[in-house]
Amino acid sequence: MKQSIPSPTPAGRGRLAKRLRRTFGWFFNLPALLCLALSSAVLISCTTTQRAPLTLAAPPQIPGATFVGNQACAECHEKIHGDFPGSPHGRFYRGDDTHWAPVAGCESCHGAGSKHAATGLAADIVNPRHDPLACLNCHVSTHGEFTMPHHHRVLEGRMTCVDCHEPHGQKTHQPAAGLGLQQRDAVCTQCHSEQAAPHVFEHEALREGCTACHKPHGGMNRGMLVQRDANLCLRCHAQIQTGAAGVFIGKTDHTGFLRGGTCWSAGCHSAVHGSNFSPRLLY
Numbered sequence: 658m659k660q661s662i663p664s665p666t667p668a669g670r671g672r673l674a675k676r677l678r679r680t681f682g683w684f685f686n687l688p689a690l691l692c693l694a695l696s697s698a699v700l701i702s703c704t705t706t707q708r709a710p711l712t713l714a715a716p717p718q719i720p721g722a723t724f725v726g727n728q729a730c731a732e733c734h735e736k737i738h739g740d741f742p743g744s745p746h747g748r749f750y751r752g753d754d755t756h757w758a759p760v761a762g763c764e765s766c767h768g769a770g771s772k773h774a775a776t777g778l779a780a781d782i783v784n785p786r787h788d789p790l791a792c793l794n795c796h797v798s799t800h801g802e803f804t805m806p807h808h809h810r811v812l813e814g815r816m817t818c819v820d821c822h823e824p825h826g827q828k829t830h831q832p833a834a835g836l837g838l839q840q841r842d843a844v845c846t847q848c849h850s851e852q853a854a855p856h857v858f859e860h861e862a863l864r865e866g867c868t869a870c871h872k873p874h875g876g877m878n879r880g881m882l883v884q885r886d887a888n889l890c891l892r893c894h895a896q897i898q899t900g901a902a903g904v905f906i907g908k909t910d911h912t913g914f915l916r917g918g919t920c921w922s923a924g925c926h927s928a929v930h931g932s933n934f935s936p937r938l939l940y
């Protein structure tokens with residue numbers, strides 16, 4: 658069906674733009690998807706040699722099923738369907754046409770839904786909790802992070818994306834797929850309670866969150882640190898050059914110390930997450 662678009666008189670231009678955006682809103686986000694897809698092509702082809710070749714950002718395959726669109730899920734999953742537009746993934750598509758459904762709707766993660774919508778059987782739909790590739794088809798650079806030398810073992814099946822990310826956007830007070838700032842650390846400390854335990858001598862750095870120092874998925878450095886040496890700490894602790902090669906951090910002359918290694922090794926500030934004994938976080 659063709660749509661007639663009124664010619665843009667100056668007065669009508671704003672309205673037209675709005676209308677275009679409403680009709681083709683998807684299109685404005687398309688570049689984001691295309692970038693993801695393009696980088697997929699490159700990365701997937703060089704990292705997953707042993708796996709069967711993947712089609713670009715193809716949704717999970719369900720033999721014999723066809724795409725039905727989000728509206729078809731609403732009948733039985735009313736709450737999820739209602740919450741979904743509030744999630745970052747739900748921004749793109751909320752209709753019932755089957756054109757965008759495979760790349761932006763429920764079925765982009767769950768696979769084509771016609772069979773399941775008819776039977777209601779779990780066997781006829783994909784649950785990405787059991788298959789991170791359903792997410793990584795699109796998030797290729799994230800895939801790369803999980804293959805770094807130090808990483809959370811998601812690809813090995815010990816953890817899932819859902820341990821940290823909320824896929825449908827129920828928790829609207831947590832923007833970014835359940836990654837609002839407050840929530841971020843709660844997400845980590847459900848497993849790492851020791852690091853977040855209250856300490857007599859807190860390290861204020863923790864108020865900025867775990868990701869001030871750690872990469873959440875994986876990285877090149879031990880402990881998934883964002884930087885591997887003293888530079889990690891010097892990002893926040895001003896270093897004052899005095900004279901020829903003198904270095905002061907706080908009120909203490911660190912000139913000799915920094916040559917000795919990282920700030921937290923060799924008996925220095927080893928209590929980086931806080932200490933019950935040492936105000937200088939020595940132990």
Ligand code: HEC
Nearest residue numbers: 729730732733763764767770773774777778779782783784
């Ligand atoms: C006719 C009702 C009905 C419709 C329509 C329906 N579902 Fe379901 N769905 C169910 C039922 C019932 C279950 C619980 C199955 C079970 O636990 O065995 C379920 C479970 C699921 C699960 C969890 C499967 C698992 O492994 O635990 C997912 C994912 C799902 N549905 C997605 C969808 C999507 C996406 C759509 C739209 C394309 C959809 N459903 C449409 C009835 C429906």
Ligand code: HEC
Nearest residue numbers: 727730734737738741746762763765766784785786819824
């Ligand atoms: C970004 C990928 C993604 C999209 C898009 C998505 N889901 Fe899910 N869905 C998941 C993941 C991951 C789980 C597993 C959640 C868990 O186990 O906690 C899941 C679980 C489910 C379940 C099982 C019940 C539950 O809460 O665990 C149903 C039903 C479901 N989804 C329906 C839908 C419907 C309907 C839509 C569209 C309105 C949708 N999903 C869109 C990723 C997605």
Ligand code: HEC
Nearest residue numbers: 789792793796799809811816817818820821836841868873
């Ligand atoms: C250990 C918890 C954890 C797990 C497991 C996890 N994530 Fe994340 N993810 C995070 C945190 C925390 C951020 C926010 C990072 C930031 O803002 O610095 C994030 C950010 C992201 C982003 C936004 C872009 C970016 O990298 O900042 C994407 C996309 C993402 N994760 C996808 C995934 C996928 C897909 C999986 C599963 C294969 C996954 N994540 C598993 C914690 C996790």
Ligand code: HEC
Nearest residue numbers: 689690745760761765766785791792795818822824833834
């Ligand atoms: C069909 C492609 C596709 C699939 C499948 C997909 N995503 Fe995304 N995801 C995107 C796009 C596109 C964005 C960027 C949204 C934006 O910028 O508004 C995004 C954004 C995100 C973000 C960042 C949210 C933010 O606000 O920064 C996280 C976290 C994320 N996805 C996690 C996941 C997880 C976990 C799964 C699997 C359960 C998944 N994605 C599956 C396409 C996908």
Ligand code: HEC
Nearest residue numbers: 807808809810816820844845848867868871873879880881
């Ligand atoms: C579901 C549980 C779980 C959650 C949630 C979780 N982790 Fe972990 N984390 C683990 C496990 C298990 C290990 C042990 C190492 C492994 O699996 O190889 C680990 C290891 C680590 C390590 C040490 C890695 C190394 O190379 O020594 C760091 C640092 C870490 N996690 C930080 C975080 C941060 C930051 C978050 C939040 C964004 C987080 N974790 C969320 C389970 C979790």
Ligand code: HEC
Nearest residue numbers: 842845846849852853862863866867869870879880921929
């Ligand atoms: C000021 C920077 C900083 C912050 C903030 C931080 N960490 Fe760490 N973390 C480190 C350093 C440094 C190590 C030691 C890494 C190594 O060399 O093994 C470490 C190690 C870890 C380890 C490995 C086990 C251990 O204790 O050595 C885990 C798990 C961990 N951190 C979790 C967390 C969590 C969870 C948070 C947020 C509550 C957090 N970290 C915040 C700097 C930080």
Ligand code: HEC
Nearest residue numbers: 861862865869889890892893907920921926929936937938
């Ligand atoms: C995100 C910023 C940030 C990072 C990164 C950071 N710190 Fe801190 N640190 C602070 C703040 C804020 C304080 C409290 C104010 C102050 O004393 O400078 C503090 C206090 C300290 C103190 C107590 C100083 C005193 O005399 O009271 C020590 C010791 C310390 N940090 C060591 C480290 C080490 C070691 C690292 C690297 C593993 C590190 N910090 C990384 C922000 C940070």
